[in-house]
Amino acid sequence: MSNVAMNQAEASKASVRSWLAIVVLGIAMFTVVATEFAPIGLLSYIASDLGRSPATVGLIVTAYALIGAGSALLSAVLPNQFPRKPLLIGLMMVLAAANGLAMIAHSFPVLMLARVIGALSHGVFWAMVAALATQMAPPNRKGLATSIVFGGMSIANVLGVPLLNLIGQTWGWRLAFGTLVAACLFTALLMAIVLPQIKAEGSVGFATLGSVLRSGKLWRVYTVAIFTVAAHFGAFTYIEPYLRNVPGIAPAMIAALLFGFGAAGLLGNVLTGALIDRFMKPVIAVSLLLMCVSLIGLGTFGLSSGVWPVLALLVVWGTAISILFIGIQAWVLRTGGAAAIPASAVYTTVFNSSSGVGAILGAFVLNKAGLSSIMTLAGLVIVMAFTIVVLDRGVRKTS
Structure with a gap:
């Protein structure tokens, strides 16, 4: 040979x-x-x-x-x-x-x-x-x-x-x-x-963490994550009582609907793996738009529709949020460059904090305005994330 x-x-x-x-x-x-x-x-x-x-x-x-x-x-x-x-x-x-x-x-x-x-x-x-x-x-x-x-x-x-x-x-x-x-x-x-013996590449340490926290480019990504994660958990935390109020949905059907949401997330994983390296900005932007439409749909007519329209909106939402979780993480790593691990560390902190804040805000909206308002407001929050992505010039396809 x-x-x-x-x-x-x-x-x-x-x-x-x-x-x-x-x-x-x-x-x-x-x-x-x-x-x-x-x-x-x-x-x-x-x-x-x-x-x-x-x-x-x-x-x-x-x-x-x-x-x-x-x-x-x-x-x-x-x-x-x-x-x-x-x-x-x-x-x-x-x-x-x-x-x-x-x-x-x-x-x-x-x-x-x-x-x-x-x-x-x-x-x-x-x-x-x-x-x-x-x-x-x-x-x-x-x-x-x-x-x-x-x-x-x-x-x-x-x-x-x-x-x-x-x-x-x-x-x-x-x-x-x-x-x-x-x-x-x-x-x-x-x-x-x-696993091979992995020696982390790039910079870490308090100085690098400080530079990450001062990065305007990364904070644009983190802001998109804050809006997206808070909107998702603000709405999804209360999806079970929401589904109980949809006409024609028996309590026994709720698990099947939630399984459909999760299965759609697996579809989102497959789509992201195929597309994210070449079309990062379009993938993130389109997913935000789809999530916005599905949430506002649930908020405006979901509780007066029935099983199939709600299931369709859940599938769109589940697919979109799965793509966004992966896409935003990939965006963080690409933007972080040599500081990928510190950038990812801050993203993890932002993600977990935003999920908790979103659930708390969702409870507040539920008490004040009801289940439909949670979905509609979450969709409007996604509009802000979508706007940042569309206006940002740093989200390009990977070479």
Whole structure:
């Protein structure tokens, strides 16, 4: 075999290993997101077992999001000399320990402690994983790598959380957390076997974090994220009571409609992977427009229509928000350049904070104006994000 053929064979093997490592990071994202949202479907069981109200137990979800938002900034200042592979494996082991502590918790304070520990790991992991995946991908496939990693998030929402809920209903909420322990350990093993030794590229540290926070270009991206994420969670947090008020939708149908929303998110993942590297600005702009139309549609005629119009609007919304979660993350990484990890860390903080703020604002609108107004207002907020994207000249296709 000639040297050229040998070099091509080695390059092909390296490419396969790189994409396999990116898929493993997607599996890791699945595990991390399933851990974050697992308690949502188990609140009543946990509350009954620990003798607390569901509202009190719900604090473990809010605290997790807020602590995860803060801990994400840690990844921005970790020295480049620190190997990323053992760090990722270590963070996954911490998450396994946190889920194990939650599984055996017999008091609310212990359960809260377990969630705090898990959130500290969660924020750092999420902030790093997409940047590291794009580092392993070819230059013209960074968007595809981001799509694969965030595909884990979509699958966690579509399959992981409902599966954990089913386990909790059938065998108890503790076994649901035990399942997460096993998932974390399995994921850590996969990362140990498949991931290469990754040394982070670019700049990190407090000085770089400061430059990220002063970047006007990045703050345009972050502002789009703030409007998009707040609008989404402000509306989606109250989607279940909204659907209960749609004519012709029985309570038993709500799960199927939500599954349709999640399945549309998987479609969004596929579309993003195919298009984001070549058409970043059009993909983001069109997705914002579609999300705006679907939300305003739900707000203006959804509660007076029926099953099929609402399902169609949910599918459009689910597809659009999945594309936007990936597209905005890819935009952050591209704009951040050498400071991709600190830029991603700030984005993770913005994302988690905006989701909490959106849910709070949604509750305020619900109390003042009702379910339809939540959807309409969320759609109008998306108009502001759309305007920023259209006017921004920095969102171009990747070369």
